[in-house]
Amino acid sequence: MVAASATARVTAGVSFAARLAFDRVSHEFSPTAATLHEVSLAAEPGEVLCLLGPSGSGKTTLLRIAAGIEAQTRGSVLLNDREIAGPSVFLPPEQRSIGLVFQDFALFPHLTILDNVRFGLTALSREEARREAMISLARVGLEDYAGSYPHILSGGEQQRVALARAIAPRPAVLLMDEPFSGLDSRLKDTVRAETLEILRRSRATAIVVTHDAEEAMRMGDRIALLKDGRLVQLGTAQELYNSPATLFAAGFFSEINVFEARVEDGAVDTPLGRFDAGGLADGTSASVAFRLSAFDVSQTHGEIPARVVSRRFLGVVELLELAVPGADRLVRARVRCGALSNPNREIWLTVRKPDVLVFERTQEST
Ligand SMILES: Nc1ncnc2c1ncn2[C@@H]1O[C@H](COP(=O)(O)OP(=O)(O)OP(=O)(O)O)[C@@H](O)[C@H]1O
Secondary structure (H helix, E strand, C coil): CHHHHHHHHHHHCCCCCCCEEEEEEEEEEECCEEEEEEEEEEECCCCEEEEECCCCCCHHHHHHHHHCCCCCCEEEEEECCEEEECCCCECCHHHCCEEEECCCCCCCCCCCHHHHHHCCCCCCCHHHHHHHHHHHHHHCCCHHHCCCCHHHCCHHHHHHHHHHHHHCCCCCEEEEECCCCCCCHHHHHHHHHHHHHHHHHHCCEEEEEECCHHHHHHHCCEEEEEECCEEEEEECHHHHHHCCCCHHHHHHHCCEEEEEEECECCEEEECCEEEECCCCCCCCEEEEEEEHHHEEEECCCCCEEEEEEEEEECCCEEEEEEECCCCCCCEEEEEECCCCCCCCCEEEEEECHHHEEEEECCCCCC
């Protein structure tokens, strides 16, 4: 039994995967400026949960509250159903079993890579700390660089050292704040994939902050979308993309054209056609969103006449701006290159229904 758990320790890399939950967490930096409003969500054991949202939506504040660097104003944070921060409890960061990775890696330039990784292992003897740090470095594939200094490593390798340092104490949960934003775009894909692989192998529960929807879709088992300190939607990438809860969520995951309409006889009329109102009551003001991928184009046939105002070649696809009768603004469409083979500007559109989303128009969505 002891031997089995010792093996598990070495191969798992994290002592146990935990559930981290926020229960109605609110926060304000000043009485007039609320940062978070009653946010409730949980990262399940072993899951990679991405906190996604535009700048200022409260992602970093939520992460700092989980880490114990910031205290919430109301609500609780629970680790495996044990309150670690709440009305009557506040565990300091070092007692939370939570690891942190920041965007700037924050490696000490004057310490060797081994010593950088060993840095947080103060509870262990020097030799034990060395062994654990080497296990952690091996996990990120950098054990051969243990005696070198950070400056000889590429940005991606430095990020792996930062990850090794964060997982070395075998935290129950890893928190990562925009961990790839310091990397150039070519390196980003590789380091992101490597990080995901390391997280999977170590079976860590991870919360990753990003403002990039594609990054969240690539990394997250689930995604929590935040706006103005509120949770907009929590679900898998498919759920958020296919069934966005609000117009904001729809626009965050794909570029859209939006038309306003009033629901009549269960449907909405737009310059791009008439569509089912998805159960909205007659008389409701609606926002009708068309993804840029919603259009099939043809020079001979279709449902809606349109005139090509501009074409931009993007490789596999081209981006069109179209004048459509009755539309007070240009409609943008993303179509396969070659779909319009001759230079004739008068074309026809056919709208794909699954790429049309109808929302009740709210103040928030305007
Ligand atoms: N120390 C602070 N004092 C006062 N206001 C702050 C402080 N830190 C953050 N804020 C404000 O709180 C809000 C949420 O900030 P936060 O950094 O959590 O958002 P974010 O979603 O992580 O944004 P970003 O992607 O730009 O980092 C913002 O309006 C920000 O200006």
